[in-house]
Amino acid sequence: MTVPFHSDKHRYVGGNAERIDALDKVTGAAQYVHDMAVPRMLFGRMKLSPHAHARIVRIDTSKAEALPGVRAVLVGSELDTRLGLYMIDKFILARDVVRYQGEAVAAVAAESEDIARRACELIEIDYEPLPAIFDPEVALADGALLVHPDLHTYRYMKGVFFPRAHSNVAHHQKIRKGDVDKGFAEAYRVFEHKFTNPPVAHAPLETHVTIAQYLPGSRAQIWTSAQSPFTVRNLFAVAFGLPHNSIRVQIPYVGGGFGGKAGIHLEPLAWCLSRKAGGRPVKITATREEEINTLPSRQGLKTHIKTGVTRDGKITGLKVQFLWDAGAYADYGVNIGRAAATSGAGPYEVPNCWIDSLVVYTNKVFGTAYRGFGHLEVLWGVERNLDLIARDLGIDPYELRMRNVLRAGALTITGEKVTANHGRPDLCLEKVAQEIGFENRPKEPVDPKKLPLRGKVRGKGVALLQKAPAMPVFTACSAIIKFNEDASVNVLISGVDYGQGTYTMLRQVVAQELSVPLDKVQVVFDCDTATQPYDWQTVASRFTVMGGNACIEAAHDCIAQLKHVAGQVLRAPENELICEDERVFVRHTPEQSLSYREIVLGYTYPNGNSIGGPIVGRGRYIAQGLTHLHPETGQGKAALDWTYGAHGVEIEVDLETGDIEIVHIASAFDVGKVLHEGMCRTQVQGGVIQGLGSALLEGFVFNDKGRMLNPSFVDYKLLTAKDLPRKMSAFFVETPQLDGPYGARGIGEHPMVSVPGAIGNALRDALGIDFHDLPLNSERVYLALKRARTAKA
Amino acid sequence: MEYDVRITVNGERYQARVPASLTLLRMLREVLHLTGTKEGCSIGECGACSVILDGKLVNACMVLAVECDGSVVRTVEGEGAMDKLSDLQQAFVDNHALQCGFCTPGMLMAARELLERKPDPTDDDIIEAMAGQICRCTGYETAIEAVRRVARKGQAGGGK
Numbered sequence: 001m002t003v004p005f006h007s008d009k010h011r012y013v014g015g016n017a018e019r020i021d022a023l024d025k026v027t028g029a030a031q032y033v034h035d036m037a038v039p040r041m042l043f044g045r046m047k048l049s050p051h052a053h054a055r056i057v058r059i060d061t062s063k064a065e066a067l068p069g070v071r072a073v074l075v076g077s078e079l080d081t082r083l084g085l086y087m088i089d090k091f092i093l094a095r096d097v098v099r100y101q102g103e104a105v106a107a108v109a110a111e112s113e114d115i116a117r118r119a120c121e122l123i124e125i126d127y128e129p130l131p132a133i134f135d136p137e138v139a140l141a142d143g144a145l146l147v148h149p150d151l152h153t154y155r156y157m158k159g160v161f162f163p164r165a166h167s168n169v170a171h172h173q174k175i176r177k178g179d180v181d182k183g184f185a186e187a188y189r190v191f192e193h194k195f196t197n198p199p200v201a202h203a204p205l206e207t208h209v210t211i212a213q214y215l216p217g218s219r220a221q222i223w224t225s226a227q228s229p230f231t232v233r234n235l236f237a238v239a240f241g242l243p244h245n246s247i248r249v250q251i252p253y254v255g256g257g258f259g260g261k262a263g264i265h266l267e268p269l270a271w272c273l274s275r276k277a278g279g280r281p282v283k284i285t286a287t288r289e290e291e292i293n294t295l296p297s298r299q300g301l302k303t304h305i306k307t308g309v310t311r312d313g314k315i316t317g318l319k320v321q322f323l324w325d326a327g328a329y330a331d332y333g334v335n336i337g338r339a340a341a342t343s344g345a346g347p348y349e350v351p352n353c354w355i356d357s358l359v360v361y362t363n364k365v366f367g368t369a370y371r372g373f374g375h376l377e378v379l380w381g382v383e384r385n386l387d388l389i390a391r392d393l394g395i396d397p398y399e400l401r402m403r404n405v406l407r408a409g410a411l412t413i414t415g416e417k418v419t420a421n422h423g424r425p426d427l428c429l430e431k432v433a434q435e436i437g438f439e440n441r442p443k444e445p446v447d448p449k450k451l452p453l454r455g456k457v458r459g460k461g462v463a464l465l466q467k468a469p470a471m472p473v474f475t476a477c478s479a480i481i482k483f484n485e486d487a488s489v490n491v492l493i494s495g496v497d498y499g500q501g502t503y504t505m506l507r508q509v510v511a512q513e514l515s516v517p518l519d520k521v522q523v524v525f526d527c528d529t530a531t532q533p534y535d536w537q538t539v540a541s542r543f544t545v546m547g548g549n550a551c552i553e554a555a556h557d558c559i560a561q562l563k564h565v566a567g568q569v570l571r572a573p574e575n576e577l578i579c580e581d582e583r584v585f586v587r588h589t590p591e592q593s594l595s596y597r598e599i600v601l602g603y604t605y606p607n608g609n610s611i612g613g614p615i616v617g618r619g620r621y622i623a624q625g626l627t628h629l630h631p632e633t634g635q636g637k638a639a640l641d642w643t644y645g646a647h648g649v650e651i652e653v654d655l656e657t658g659d660i661e662i663v664h665i666a667s668a669f670d671v672g673k674v675l676h677e678g679m680c681r682t683q684v685q686g687g688v689i690q691g692l693g694s695a696l697l698e699g700f701v702f703n704d705k706g707r708m709l710n711p712s713f714v715d716y717k718l719l720t721a722k723d724l725p726r727k728m729s730a731f732f733v734e735t736p737q738l739d740g741p742y743g744a745r746g747i748g749e750h751p752m753v754s755v756p757g758a759i760g761n762a763l764r765d766a767l768g769i770d771f772h773d774l775p776l777n778s779e780r781v782y783l784a785l786k787r788a789r790t791a792k793a
Numbered sequence: 794m795e796y797d798v799r800i801t802v803n804g805e806r807y808q809a810r811v812p813a814s815l816t817l818l819r820m821l822r823e824v825l826h827l828t829g830t831k832e833g834c835s836i837g838e839c840g841a842c843s844v845i846l847d848g849k850l851v852n853a854c855m856v857l858a859v860e861c862d863g864s865v866v867r868t869v870e871g872e873g874a875m876d877k878l879s880d881l882q883q884a885f886v887d888n889h890a891l892q893c894g895f896c897t898p899g900m901l902m903a904a905r906e907l908l909e910r911k912p913d914p915t916d917d918d919i920i921e922a923m924a925g926q927i928c929r930c931t932g933y934e935t936a937i938e939a940v941r942r943v944a945r946k947g948q949a950g951g952g953k
């Protein structure tokens with residue numbers, strides 16, 4: 001007979017099965033909080049501040065309260081709870097002072113959206129405008145007005161973050177490695193460059209939306225469009241002093257997040273409105289304008305880099321100041337300043353490094369996590385800086401990168417030793433450079449004065465990237481696999497799949513580990529803190545590694561239980577049993593076997609005696625080997641794993657309009673192992689386009705009073721199907737991560753990182769002009785061309 | 794003011810009394826409970842609310858329900874038949890042409906309207922037809938490819 005096991009029948013890892021959520025999503029059956037209504041539900045709306053900084057002198061809600069259909073009106077003075085993930089600095093509604101234009105000052109719950117909107121209009125608020133501060137550099141100056149005069153009294157995660165009392169600095173992250181002055185003394189040349197990034201909108205297509213209900217006994221039922229059910233629950237419990245098990249957070253399908261739905265947002269406000277409305281559930285759906293102007297965005301950044309290099313381009317010293325424009329609150333933003341600093345040299349070996357990363361309060365909409373968590377911003381400067389240096393030294397930018405790139409044996413700027421299993425940025429760079437023919441480009445430097453007034457010119461650029469998950473040292477995840485009557489399984493896990501495709505990938509992993517067909521595995525949507533096991537947050541490209549490991553362990557736990565029961569029935573020791581193709585076999589006599597179905601709920605002998613019982617597998621994973629960073633030097637192990645990558649891009653610039661067209665963008669990432677071909681490829685496609693948005697178009701514009709001028713899709717443009725590159729290609733390098741599932745690393749955020757740097761470098765190649773500020777929109781390019789043409793020699 | 798509106802949606806006839814200011818989008822979602830059609834901006838800029846109104850693609854957030862009296866509307870819920878996906882839906886599934894899925898109903902309607910108007914579209918036609926549909930997740934390429942495949946098979950036609 002043929003041996004029944006060791007077949008490839010249930011080998012799914014690396015495959016390309018259809019998405020687990022595809023059917024619901026193409027038929028309109030997928031239910032989002034956006035679509036939900038519950039009986040007796042009220043509609044909540046917010047009244048927003050028109051001022052960037054002002055004292056609230058008087059609020060009169062009487063007219064709003066008198067409007068028929070209004071069930072609750074709330075103002076900040078009724079709610080003294082501050083919220084925040086790392087820095088607890090934000091009231092649910094502004095109290096006494098508003099700190100940015102768009103901040104919520106009051107809220108209403110009413111029988112309909114229209115009544116709630118009308119009631120908000122009827123709330124009268126008198127403000128006394130205060131001077132405001134919009135530039136983090138100004139906010140740092142001595143004697144600058146303070147956005148948070150009480151900063152020294154705030155609670156925050158101690159030992160990790162270092163706010164400066166009586167200043168606008170919410171966090172100061174230091175990285176100190178070697179002796180940077182010595183590095184500069186040894187240098188052949190020292191360069192200084194400055195770069196900026198504007199704040200940017202996440203723009204998930206489903207705006208933030210929450211339904212919350214105050215239940216008797218001060219309990220909470222929450223349905224929310226959020227990334228992290230357990231973090232919503234935890235922050236909620238801490239804020240209101242409630243037991244965790246009195247709060248139930250449920251998350252159905254989510255219409256995109258990109259970091260903007262990590263942490264906690266509208267949930268507490270909706271619950272407080274419900275409490276005031278006698279326990280009727282309240283739904284708050286952010287308008288698009290609120291999504292952009294009231295809810296948090298990506299922080300702006302100002303970078304100042306000083307680099308010492310040898311004659312042949314080896315970096316001897318790097319001194320960097322990152323000034324993060326946190327906006328009015330830094331609850332999550334402090335960790336971006338921290339995490340991005342640990343990556344502040346890019347994937348390069350720097351023997352002497354000094355970084356000050358300052359997260360600075362200003363009177364603008366506040367910042368939060370956004371796909372890449374500070375890395376797109378930081379690497380814009382790092383990768384442009386290298387090209388500037390390469391040109392001045394007369395070294396090819398590819399070559400300069402290869403001379404400095406991290407290789408096994410190197411020490412990162414936080415003192416982590418790079419090993420052969422860390423991944424290979426050099427191979428990623430090599431691949432993308434090859435793909436776009438970087439070597440064959442014309443190497444004559446372009447003189448912008450000599451460019452014709454019309455027509456198109458081409459240029460090529462490359463950029464490297466790296467990112468590790470940014471998360472607390474104790475970050476953990478767990479998974480439960482429970483068998484059903486037909487030996488199918490439900491996988492319970494609380495990372496949320498808001499489109500990344502993680503559940504589709506996890507299904508493959510579980511099916512392979514259990515050796516069952518794919519359709520026997522359901523990874524359950526609708527995360528529910530009441531029934532599903534703990535996970536920290538769905539952020540940081542950590543879910544593949546942590547969720548994957550937890551699922552593998554849970555599957556192994558199932559297998560052990562299957563063998564335990566089968567061993568008794570088949571009278572064989574467990575180590576002589578093999579689980580394959582939904583059966584447990586005795587290895588040396590495969591004709592002796594039991595189907596999973598006979599065991600998964602308990603085995604019944606012919607005489608009726610039963611043993612075993614329902615099989616429930618349990619798996620968990622906690623980040624391994626992370627350490628706190630030294631407060632003065634930033635030395636330590638902050639990274640679970642590093643995913644490295646590179647982009648190579650060829651662009652065509654219209655000399656008349658400044659428009660940039662992407663001819664080809666090639667991207668490569670060392671993902672350790674491609675767990676699902678389609679999910680990896682589509683993450684790259686979507687991420688690269690999002691990165692192109694940051695590179696070419698996106699950024700908030702404020703007037704001199706701090707009012708945002710583009711808080712809608714009319715004025716804040718996203719790329720459309722018309723703006724796609726003529727060619728996009730994605731490549732994967734597979735250097736296994738020792739502790740990743742099948743060797744895999746995360747890939748969710750990385751595709752967008754360093755896209756701007758590659759374009760900026762290509763622009764230099766095409767026009768001979770250096771750009772330091774994002775976005776590279778046609779207006780900026782056009783004006784730079786004009787300036788360069790008219791500049792005196 | 795309230796008005797009676799008679800409307801046929803996905804082949805089923807409905808009648809409702811609605812305020813003059815109610816949009817077709819809100820009528821579909823809140824009155825008829827057809828929540829497949831989404832709202833992403835409510836000002837005609839994202840295409841999440843795209844439906845086919847009397848054969849034409851419209852942003853349902855920009856049309857008043859009262860204007861639709863006597864009209865025939867098609868939404869994502871009518872795109873396939875029960876347990877049988879349409880060719881377009883199947884192509885979206887096969888190409889992983891969705892991630893969060895929030896733009897997907899609108900994308901499908903835009904693609905369907907194109908294929909009915911022009912069963913043999915060029916790539917430019919497809920891009921033009923999809924250009925009003927904002928997607929923050931996928932980067933569009935997979936959706937364009939899905940439509941291309943259906944068009945190349947030349948078997949455009951819903952499940953119904």
Ligand code: FES
Nearest residue numbers: 833835839840854
């Ligand atoms: S919701 Fe209608 S176009 Fe955006």
Ligand code: FES
Nearest residue numbers: 892893896928930
């Ligand atoms: S799939 Fe998320 S917006 Fe298109």
